[in-house]
Amino acid sequence: MTTETREERNTPAGWTAHLELVAAILSGVLILIAWLIGKSGDETLSITFYIIAFLIGGFAKAKEGIEETIAEKQLNVEMLMVFAAIGSAIIGYWAEGAILIFIFAISGALETYTLNKSHKEISALMEMQPEEAWLLQEDGSTVSVSISSLSVGAKLVVKPGERIPVDGEIIQGTTSIDMSAINGESVPVTRGVSDELFAGTMNISGAIQMEMTKPSTDTLFQKIITLVQNAQNETSPSQQFIEKFEGTYVKIVLFTVFIMMFLPHFIFDWDWTTTFYRAIVLLVVASPCALVASIMPATLAAVSNGAKRGILFKGGVHLEELGSLKAIAFDKTGTLTTGKPVVTDFHVRKGADSEKTLSILSSIEAQSNHPLATAIVAYAEGQGVITRESPQIEDVPGYGLRATVENKEILVGNPRFVGETETADFHDGIIDKLYGEGKTVVFMKDDLGIVATIALKDTLRPEAIQAIKDLSALGIQSIMLTGDNEQTANAIATEAGLDRYVSECLPEMKVNHLKELLKEYGAVGMVGDGINDAPALATATSGIAMGEGTDVALETADVILMQNDLTRISYAVKVSKKMQRIIKQNVFFSVAVIAVLIISNFMQVVDLPLGVIGHEGSTILVILNGLRLLNKVS
Template sequence: MEGIKQQDSPSILSRLKPHIELIAALFSGVLILFAWFFGIGEESSLSITLYLAAFLIGGFAQAKEGILNTIHRRELNVELLMIFAAIGSSVIGYWAEGAILIFIFSLSGALETYTMNKSKKELSSLMNLQPEEAWLLDANGQSNRVLVNTLEIGNRLLVKPGDRIPVDGVIVTGSTSIDEAAISGESIPVSKHAGDELFAGTVNLNGVLTIEMTKSSSESLVQKIIELVQSAQSEKSPSQQFIERFEGKYVKIVLITVGLMMFLPHYIFDWDWTTTFYRAMVLLVVASPCALVASIMPATLAAISNGAKNGLLFKGGVHLENIGNMKAIALDKTGTLTQGKPLVTDFIVRDGLDEQAVLTSLASIESQSTHPLAQAITSFAITKGVKTFPITKMEDIPGWGIKADIDLKEWKVGKPRFVGYDEAMSFSNDVALHLENEGKTVIFAADQDGIIAVLALKDTVRPESKEAISLLRKAGIYTIMLTGDNERTAKVIAEEAGVDHYIAECLPETKVTHMKDLLAKYGNVGMVGDGINDAPALATATLGIAMGQGTDVALETADVVLMKDDLSRITYAIHLSRKMNRVVKQNVIFSISIIVLLIFSNFFQIINLPLGVIGHEGSTILVILNGLRLLKIK
């Protein structure tokens, strides 16, 4: 039993450690309640001791942060000002007021720290995307498994079916289909042949390849994605930089003013020293920014909670603030505007043939393949009530299609040039050309008598996408689709979804370039995506928005997550943000007005310390209540 306890203790401590600041703040609040109870009527030694304990426990983290930041940046900060204000209250005998100041400020700081910890971006999914090992071919054509970081440009590698491409390179021998979804976001695999370029992290679906390494592993496209995300995340927002500059100036002004207040009135207005010191301490209390801090945090947390109840996960208040000021939004195509997987949209058979019989034979062939298009065709056949039968003789031709024998007849299923280009393109009044112009992928089935059937597949637009785009445009947001698709497919999807503009053939690097162009033009730009390839653009945008069913790295990189994959929630987020921004402005104006009023009232000796604390803490309570209204809005 003792052994078990020794193992469990570190686990409990490790779970509590990230929340220790919040626990300390809440515990200090409990101590204040006990101190107030024991000090009713007249403060006792016990109540003062409890207040002092609340000071130390609640204020430790903020005092430590304030002192370390002051030493590191050589700049005074609000944390120190709050500690000075609390100490000043205690010096003139107002222990409760000082403790409450510490409690409110430490609680807001703890909640802010907790929120920031929740929004840390993890790159583990990206790190795991690039294989650590590869099959290196020697001069005799023998393969040896080696670490990727030991490879050099010019090395030749063997890539087996199902393996991830280990490095950026070109195909020397072999043909295959490559799943490039991790890089381009395109759901339909791309055929690759000798001389074609390959990217690390993409998947070789069926062919055996020999490739030549063209870039070092540190310069691969996947590595660039990682660096782009890290770079974008390290940049501070303009509002954060402004707050930091304002904080130092505010503290300096208050401390200088309090310092002057401690002796100038004695000589200028002939105040006695007791009054002079008393008024300086009142100034230190009423000038402390409790109400100003409370103007933002409770409103922000209330809005974040409201969003969570409505399918929106905000990773911090700054992101909630930004979305309300958004001028344009870029959306990934695959998995965001579209379903993210191909579906059969058209099925046309040769005149005189039974459609169900043709589909049965075709599905029986495709059911033997793991290719995404084959799986889509098989799923389509199942919905039509087709039952497949075993194929005894079949050959998969990587990058082209499939050969199979059915009833002593050879079937070919695949691209036009595989089944007979001229016959394929002229079949049924050039129907293939019309289908391709609609942005669809066309597959042909043929036997020795010619084309048997044509199937068209397409990654279809989500039903809710059109409505969501329409709502965004009504909200005054300019919409842009970024996709790795070719120009023709991109144009069709863009028109169907109703976006204002589209940019085709985007790799992760070019998405970032386009995003920077949009930022230069519109200032505040959002990005919606779901894949690893979207991560750099999500991090570069003012606001990254990820689909809830997206990849881990997209979810971790994004600032906002649509938990129900509902794009219309973006419009709700904009409404919630604009409402929050109005409430925050109301609170800030009100709190600053009260601080200014209390400062002037103190200067003219209209108020005393208890009244100053009532005005100060009363304004704090009012702005908190005003912020909590955001919990109820719809």
């Protein structure tokens, strides 16, 4: 039994689920009373109770069936059940008709519960979004304000046991954060100054101060809610086919039942009561209730499963396509790698003071906002080196920086800027080794020649290697598309364990390469995070975006990894494959049951009560089978 919030119980969907279940149970009680009265000999009173059971148990489904028939101008499964129940009553089979309504009502309540089970994930998420926050005043005091009134840059206080109200970063304090609302992981993570925070996550241990970095309407948490809501409203191709098939099938069943009401009387010499009775049984057992329920509950359960674990599917169609992927192409920077270069090597010429050299280098780089410059300054700070006063610099685009330090000219940049011959000879040609490792090399030159070299590398995400292994175990090829040079691309591909790579690949070339991969493999995914990845994400069979990627990438992609965890890709593929297996099981089982019951009816070995149990029982079983997708997939 699941617990529900007060808000959840008060929603229309919550009331519908409760009312359907109550009506079904009440009709069952009335049927039992009617049967007991009938046993005592009062047939009129017994029929009266059966009629009440009909009305109470069948009202919801009959209303739904009539409204859909009027709106869509075609009959549906619900109307078949109504006709079958009325037909049973006409020929005097009150108990059988009432049992049909009872089980059909129970099945309908269970299906409503299944749909609501998925929507409850949204309700639970929305409850995790705080409505108020503690705004930090200039005098150090705090005041409670509505989150909607906050703007970017606002400074907030979050106390232990409170949820993070908005996306932002810590400006004071250290704490443990429960990130399960975002990525499904129950193990708390430690967060300190400058670390990123997400709305909806729980502050566990320490009081912290944070600065708001995104509008409350644009938080990662709000995006999760919106995307999952959209996914639940989008039907998969399989579901669309079933819905189209249902109308035609219902017409065929009604036509066959009409023929059945007369033909067996003349061909098999059945009496009219038997003929009409068998037609009613056929109307029940041939109804495609189980077939119709084979897909939607399973799809919604799979969408909820992904949402719990930081994987957002934008609809059933994208969820289905993931399971068919034969290859996945990856962007490099910000996807396979962190997108933040770090210093890996620092060498100075013989006799030079390493600390003084690094101090001068960092003081020059501190004047630039280039990612490499930022990484060098951070390295110097990490080494405890004090940055000198800001020297005068000249930025030479594409080459480096020219600075004047202690009346001496200092050049910092690439080999073309400082001298290719000198850089090739520095430290016994160490540049070749560094380039071979896929690193970016920056040189520093003074009036005596090359004084130092510093190498940087955009490091692989910690989980990238495991993610590639997991995909390989599923039989999926991994290809990297990157704009980097051949040496860097080869080094990253080797380190990550990729099957293939394409270097010096511009955005427009990524699309062309992806089209070639689609011809080769048939179904190909694309993983990226930047604006330049959007065309390729749109071209791929399944576009997969990193949660911290650009808005363009997030809007273009079909699947979003909220915590940039590449290992979630293989999990998403497993969910898709399991969903496809369960749907196939459901479809095969429901069709088989219908076939067996129809044949048994013609052989007169199945009566109406057994037909009802077989038909509605199969519907309940396929729904329960679909609900297995709510569990973690291994």
